[in-house]
Amino acid sequence: MDFFNRLQPFALLVLRVVLGAILIAHGYHKVFGGLHHHMEMVSSLGLPSWLAYLSAGTEFFGGIGIVLGLFTRCFSLAVVIEMAVVIWKVHFKNGLMGPGGYEFPLSLAAIAFALLCFDGGPWGFNFGRGPSGWGKSKKG
Numbered sequence: 001m002d003f004f005n006r007l008q009p010f011a012l013l014v015l016r017v018v019l020g021a022i023l024i025a026h027g028y029h030k031v032f033g034g035l036h037h038h039m040e041m042v043s044s045l046g047l048p049s050w051l052a053y054l055s056a057g058t059e060f061f062g063g064i065g066i067v068l069g070l071f072t073r074c075f076s077l078a079v080v081i082e083m084a085v086v087i088w089k090v091h092f093k094n095g096l097m098g099p100g101g102y103e104f105p106l107s108l109a110a111i112a113f114a115l116l117c118f119d120g121g122p123w124g125f126n127f128g129r130g131p132s133g134w135g136k137s138k139k140g
Contacts, residue, residue, distance in 0.1 A: 027059025069124010
């Protein structure tokens with residue numbers, strides 16, 4: 001089992017890259033050309049239309065930050081909140097597995113929650129904090 005413990009930093013990298021790539025792909029069209037339509041959709045849900053800026057920014061710029069390991073916990077928290085709103089306002093009425101169900105945003109929220117709890121691992125930009133505590137000695 002020690003072999004799998006040594007793979008934990010790689011597993012966190014995989015989670016970061018997968019979540020970030022999905023977010024970038026979904027946020028790209030909102031940031032570059034589709035923001036007006038996204039604002040209309042957000043306001044049709046009974047939410048203030050300015051939240052579309054936060055949503056698009058969280059997906060695109062947060063996705064980039066998560067891939068790079070930059071402010072991983074902050075961006076992951078934003079993703080968890082956004083996916084909770086998406087499930088609540090858009091997908092919950094369709095059930096877990098129905099057409100337009102909430103299984104996909106729930107999966108993204110679960111990945112983001114794991115990154116929120118464990119951080120992004122040692123392979124990323126941590127602004128001199130070192131490798132996020134990985135491999136550091138616990139000696140006083």
